[in-house]
Amino acid sequence: MAAKESLKQKAYYAIKDKIIRCEYAPGVMLNEEALREELHVSRTPIRDALSRLEQEGLISILPKKGIVVSSLSMNDINLIFEVRLLYEPYALLKYGQKIKDEVIYKFFHTFSSSAHTFSEEEYYALDDAFHVAIVEAIQNPYLLKTYDWIHNQNLRFRVMTGQFVDLRLERTNQEHLRIVTACLKHDWELAAKEMEAHLLASKNATFDLVLDNKNSEMQHGK
Amino acid sequence: MAAKESLKQKAYYAIKDKIIRCEYAPGVMLNEEALREELHVSRTPIRDALSRLEQEGLISILPKKGIVVSSLSMNDINLIFEVRLLYEPYALLKYGQKIKDEVIYKFFHTFSSSAHTFSEEEYYALDDAFHVAIVEAIQNPYLLKTYDWIHNQNLRFRVMTGQFVDLRLERTNQEHLRIVTACLKHDWELAAKEMEAHLLASKNATFDLVLDNKNSEMQHGK
DNA sequence: AGTCAGCGTGTTGTATACAACAAAAACATT
DNA sequence: AATGTTTTTGTTGTATACAACACGCTGACT
Incomplete structure (x- = not known):
């Protein structure tokens, strides 16, 4: 190969x-x-x-x-989510129409019925695929390249902080459903708004996880 | 050095x-x-x-x-201005407050009084400095790096198409003035809107210049 | 004349030897 | 013991020789 x-x-x-x-x-x-x-x-x-x-x-x-x-600081979370908050709602608002209905429906089906059958690891892959599918509707290579970078940084944060807890995974799935539902209605303004809400929630969750991580590190000495 | x-x-x-x-x-x-x-x-x-x-x-x-x-195609103009249209109004809307008033006033002074004393080359440097000063209010290095790339591509277009004609330079200066005036009033929503209008006008002007360039190339054979 | 194989040339890909510098370690001096 | 100096070591920066490959060209063969 x-x-x-x-x-x-x-x-x-x-x-x-x-x-x-x-x-x-x-x-x-x-x-x-x-x-x-x-x-x-x-x-x-x-x-x-x-x-x-x-x-x-x-x-x-x-x-x-x-x-x-490169180290990962609290501030990097802000930087990463600033890019995501700028790009992802924009992708839906301006290029949502370019996403094929069958792709949207596939995600709708997955999120609405079989979310519970996924392991955390699998749900991550799904989450990635979902957000990437949306952003790639922007075909601008400059913007996509930037997104790829912060995507990589985001992956590092995931590995560092460990996986989401189940509760957050449930909430994430519900937020995804709200976005996909708006997409099915072709209401891209609503979809963009839901995406923004989702990203803000996700950002806060990441912040909390990093903080928890720091605390437990201190408890375990060092 | x-x-x-x-x-x-x-x-x-x-x-x-x-x-x-x-x-x-x-x-x-x-x-x-x-x-x-x-x-x-x-x-x-x-x-x-x-x-x-x-x-x-x-x-x-x-x-x-x-x-x-790398070659420069018509489509690259779209790509470059898509990034500018996404970033520059965003910079004003979200970070306009971070731009120092004295910097804004300096540009106001320059645009309102002494524009006619600049050569085209000098006005280009001024134009660059103005837009860069605004975008750099976003301190996110990921976004700034992307902007730097498209900035370079934009410079190549300028060299390829030759300088603006005087008429466009006058219009450009007026548009700049409208943006700066909104900034002085700290009305960032208006400033962002004026910036969007300015960029759309600039994009069309670039398109026209490239088209003219293509035509005259054909007239001169090949 | 046409076709195909083999060769030659030009290009980047890769390996490696040496240079330049920074930082730590060893040492001498007080 | 403290301090300043020299040496040593480890690192990336730079130069260069050779390998691998793409492509055009030549030539033989049909």
């Missing part, structure tokens, strides 16, 4: 994946030599990959010192 | 500058060897720079074939 993929692409995806899954945790130092040994390639493709990852904000390269995986 | 700048940064800015000024015109092919000779550095910093420029959408790297400077 990846036989024709260049080494620099392989290195890029491999390192990116480990950063997103927090195998390389926020704030830790990396160095080219260690990555070289781990991926069994020379420094050149590693450096290509690192250059790209720096552009995307996942790492910082400190000249002659090392590479640090 | 640039003594401590790394070669890869020097290469990046040098190539980027030539692309923006259309010394490397849209659609032309480059190769690492020629760039290496032109900049008197080895391929490594060149490749670093190219990787970054590819991220920013200014070039495409075709493996084993060469490097092509």
